[in-house]
Amino acid sequence: MMKPLNFGNYQTMKRYTYNQMNQWATSVYMSGYQDGQDSMPQILEYDENTLEEFLLSIEGVGEEVAKKIVQAFIEKGEVAFDV
Incomplete structure (x- = not known):
């Protein structure tokens, strides 16, 4: 899980290029997606x-x-x- 955005990160991100911001947003998305996958049961088995x-x-x-x-x-x- 990623740390929340703080003021220092915000100041740094203001100077990000398009590619850097895209990479950051993608990493946040992937981190959230992985956290969601980890919190779900893997297989629901019913006979x-x-x-x-x-x-x-x-x-x-x-x-x-x-x-x-x-x-x-x-x-x-x-x-x-x-x-």
Whole structure:
């Protein structure tokens, strides 16, 4: 994680060329993107039974709807499970 911008950095950045500013902005973006990736679980794994259990734990989702959702995931294949 990058340190926040302080006044000293700001003074230095005022004199940046276009390329330097572009490089700085890209590095800030990449740092934030990487921090977001690191904070997420890598893989969500559900088999047919655990997915149905999870869906049934949601208020308002009944057994019939849960089975339809599970069936749709099975028909769609593993692509539906990709994060």
